[in-house]
Amino acid sequence: MSDEHSAHNYHPLPVVIAEAEGSWVTDVEGRRYLDMLAAYSAVNFGHRNPRLTAAARRQLDRVTLVSRAFDHDVFGPFVTELADLCGKDMVLPMNSGAEAVETALKTARKWAYEVRGVPDGQANIIAFEGNFHGRTTTIVSFSTDAGAKDSYGPYTPGFRTVPYGDVEALRAAMDDATAAVLIEPIQGEAGVNVPPSGFLTAVRELCTARGALMIADEIQSGLGRTGTTFAVEHENVVPDVYLLGKALGGGIMPVSAVVADRDVLGVFKPGQHGSTFGGNPLACAIGREVVAMLRTGEFQERSRTLGEHLHRRLGALPTDVVREVRGRGLWAGLELYGAARPVSERLMELGVLAKETHDTTLRLAPPLTISRDDLDWGLDQLEIALKG
Structure with a gap:
């Protein structure tokens, strides 16, 4: 189940969301963020999905x-x-x-x-x-x-x-x-x-x-x-x-x-x-x-194929920073050697929303409707954030 307001882990990122569409959300100051924690806000199918x-x-x-x-x-x-x-x-x-x-x-x-x-x-x-x-x-x-x-x-x-x-x-x-x-x-x-x-x-x-x-x-x-x-x-x-x-x-x-x-x-x-x-x-x-x-099976297939791509890229991250990568489909947990909260904050500064849990795990769960280009952009920012 979701833990977006867990007393154990809930330290809200300083982002006040005003609008959202597809894989992106916009804060009250007009800055856009790629939502890579959509599963925890129940948006498997993207924000404001037209259907x-x-x-x-x-x-x-x-x-x-x-x-x-x-x-x-x-x-x-x-x-x-x-x-x-x-x-x-x-x-x-x-x-x-x-x-x-x-x-x-x-x-x-x-x-x-x-x-x-x-x-x-x-x-x-x-x-x-x-x-x-x-x-x-x-x-x-x-x-x-x-x-x-x-x-x-x-x-x-x-x-x-x-x-x-x-x-x-x-x-x-x-x-x-x-x-x-x-x-x-x-x-x-x-x-x-x-x-x-x-x-x-x-x-x-x-x-x-x-x-x-x-x-x-x-x-x-x-x-x-x-x-x-x-x-x-x-x-x-x-x-x-x-x-x-x-x-x-x-x-x-x-x-x-x-x-x-x-x-x-x-x-x-x-x-x-x-x-x-x-x-x-x-x-x-x-x-x-x-x-x-x-x-239709479309979203399951998107999760499977994009998930394979996601996990390939996560598997190539530096092993001196990432201890383990877990997950299936468009859902991943990165076990870090250090604290995950600073990484999630750096990602926010780079325009990506992600969430830490239990101190050393960073979770990624983009909408199943995310494009491969957007997914790759988000993962590029993750690589930058992990460098500190």
């Missing part, structure tokens, strides 16, 4: 918000099309990524008690060290980031954390009361950490063997960012539950969703869970257009 803004304008001329006592004509098509994109039966739309995660946690527990027969109050959910799934009290209860967790106790029980990428630790932590394993296919806040080859497959197999749900938090990694529609596809894994957000709103408004089959999401009966604004007409109209854009 998405047109969809929003069409809906603004109709109904934009209705009472939850009524249905609306955009809801059914949105959830049907999103479910089809995911290969699942049902969609429960929410607003923020944290709401989607909270909904999935409730789903997993309710499913464990009512479907699996786990004794009431005994279900456990396993997450991974370095995770970032949101900032609610329940979610920070299983965070291993002191900045996100400290001073918010008492914490919600029922969670276990194991090292990311450690199959044996996961196996040992699972038992007959394990309701679900919650995993980021690539950890964003932790520094764009890609798991070892075969790890996602092993998680899927262990969940199946133990009868637990595999919940894939694709809020950052999904919807084309890594060169496939979902990051789990890199290992041909199909989770039981997808968590989506950020790019689902097209950079226009917050939209999130929990997507699963009927035997999982069907545990909710009318009135048992919901959201005042979840699935509102404007969100559904924008979400439908996002799904339609992804159906």
Whole structure:
């Protein structure tokens, strides 16, 4: 999930954005910047993407918000099309990524008690060290980031954390009361950490063997960012539950969703869970257009091919400055030998917006619509910034 306002890492760059279009943003003084952190502002498809803004304008001329006592004509098509994109039966739309995660946690527990027969109050959910799934009290209860967790106790029980990428630790932590394993296919806040080859497959197999749900938090990694529609596809894994957000709103408004089959999401009966604004007409109209854009495969292919170019260039950076390059598609984390914050500030002075995390990692996530020329220009500035 996003960390654009993380208490641990959030030190805003002194840029007040006034306008944005495509891969570029403009501050109040008229200076332009190439946006290389678009994933964290949910703009996979570029700022003011004409298809998405047109969809929003069409809906603004109709109904934009209705009472939850009524249905609306955009809801059914949105959830049907999103479910089809995911290969699942049902969609429960929410607003923020944290709401989607909270909904999935409730789903997993309710499913464990009512479907699996786990004794009431005994279900456990396993997450991974370095995770970032949101900032609610329940979610920070299983965070291993002191900045996100400290001073918010008492914490919600029922969670276990194991090292990311450690199959044996996961196996040992699972038992007959394990309701679900919650995993980021690539950890964003932790520094764009890609798991070892075969790890996602092993998680899927262990969940199946133990009868637990595999919940894939694709809020950052999904919807084309890594060169496939979902990051789990890199290992041909199909989770039981997808968590989506950020790019689902097209950079226009917050939209999130929990997507699963009927035997999982069907545990909710009318009135048992919901959201005042979840699935509102404007969100559904924008979400439908996002799904339609992804159906063509164009953006996944752009992320894959431009991502290969991005990683080739990053791999050629001086190894006395860059310790490691991680990531997939148009998403990269540069582990530096020194602090990343000064590099992000130098990049800003050069006209590029990027973001550091955990002190020594610089993250890059340009819009999937970025041109190769703009990408190369941004990488040229990165080379200059790394020289100090």
